Amino acid sequence: MRARLMVAADAQTVKGQACLSQEAADRSDVASPLPSMVRGACPSLSAPMQTGDGLLVRLRPSTPGLTTAQLRALAKAAEEHGNGLIEITARGNFQLRGMTSQNVAALAADIDRAGIEPESGVAIEVPPLSGVDPSEIADARSLAKQLRSAIASLHPQPLLAAKLAIIADGGGRLTLDELSADIRLKATNAADRPQLWTLAIAGTDATATPLAALSGEQAIAGVITLLKTLAAIGPRARGRDLDAASLQAQFSTLPSLARSPTAPSSSPVGLIPLDKERAALGLRPAFGQIHAQDLIRFLGLAEAADVREIRTGPEHSLLLLGLPRDRIEDLLAVAVDCGFQTRADDPANYVIPCSGAGACASAHYATKQAAADLVDVGAELLDGSLKVHLSGCIKGCAHPSPAMLTIVGAATGYAIVVNGSSSSEPVAYIGKEKLKSALATLGKLVRNNKAAGESAQRCLKRLGRDAIATALRQG
Ligand code: SF4
DSSP, rough: OHHHHHHTTOOTTTTTOOOHHHHTTTOOOOOOOOGGGGGGGGTTTSSSSTTTTTTEEEEEEEESOOOOOHHHHHHHHHHSOOOOOOETTTTTTTEEEEEEETHHHHHHHHHHHHHHOOOOEEEOOTTTTTTTTTTSSHHHHHHHHHHHHHHTOOSOOOOOOOOOEEEEEOSSOOEEEEEEEEEEEEEEETTTTTOOOEEEEEETTTSSSSEEEEEEHHHHHHHHHHHHHHHOOOTOOGGGGOOOHHHHTTTTSSSSOOOOOOOOOOOSSSSEEEESEEEEEEEEEEGGGEEEEHHHHHHHHHHHOOOOEEEEETTTEEEEEEEEEGGHHHHHHHHTTEEOOOTTTTTGGEEEEOOOOOTTTTTSSSSSHHHHHHHHOOOGOSSSSSOEEEEETTTTTOSOOOEEEEEEETTTEEEEEEETTTTTTOOOOEEGGGGHHHHHHHHHHHHHHOTTOOOOOHHHHHHHHHHHHHHHHHH
16 A cells, blocks of 8 residues: 555656545546546645645545544644645545645655555445444445445456445435536335335436436446446536436336435534434534644544544534534634534534635635625625535536535636526626625625525525626625
């Protein structure tokens, strides 16, 4: 393992590669034709990417979580070899910033010494509480493991799009419903039936096209069929390129299954009860980013509070497991002091900035400063009913799916998108100096027009794009 990392981290190999950023890696709409055997290598230890603050490394451990000691080692390595900034991405990957081509190999060696093995191959994502959540329908880790092994045994290995993503979701308190994937498996909880998995393609849980309901074994075979079909289409093919109708016919061995209603997914931030004694504590580094020193300080106290394991989750979260309930209050206070958002209803949870200026070379503005400004002047928008996506450029890395409001940086100012993604048609453009006042205008629009009991999202939807554009023009 060590040898592989060291060779892969050869500093001379990292420059000039046509890799996309982590942020872009989290997007589902950009692909590069890399062999599946190096699927996880962009922009990871083997191929960091040059950004505004140096080389960026993205990392997804192959284990569900890390021990506090492992995460501390990762943070120390990030500080020693980079600028110490650590991010948790929208899909729950670690991202370390500010490395140089001279020290990536040393970073890789430190990570290896900590016993952290980066995941490689096709990305198969499972909910962060898999295996510990009593309310889950199935433990998706086991299905994911079998699937990885089935893919690894293919000869020849299929050439797949570099950003191809598979989600295996066993349900429970924290699902991955809002993340987009090329291929989705979702456990169904049909009464009086054996456990089945719904196989779907191209989208989030709400938008993906279902193909069939299959047993675990059939689901694995089904995914392999889809991967081979994608490879036959071409090395850039994505789930959206598959012919859903012909696949539905092909998978008609079992009747499709109407899904039983399931409890809505919890926020990954805050206390998540698991049973009478146990709970997971979800924390979110403020606007998705924390400095290694703050993380190391927090981990010392978390370890003293008996935290056994830390997993990454959706929406830039960290999930602490093993924490006795009577230690939670103390640890929450420490977490706030170390720069974490700790409450599910913290208005800052609903602002999603990308890395922004100072960190990403493509950024046209300081998205994290704008996020702080929004909390300050536009809190009416942040009632939890909608998300505001602050995107430094049109790529939209931090929130690939549509958001109620997206503010996209451009060379001459900002594009305001309503109910769309960063590449959707904007309703208005504002000038370079007008961002903070535009945020205040949007907040004021909601404050002045919200009916009693109405959410910010409903209010904006009712007002419509034209009213929003007019307010921005006049504001
Ligand atoms: S500016 Fe933001 S959206 Fe654009 S590439 Fe950088 S991180 Fe991604």
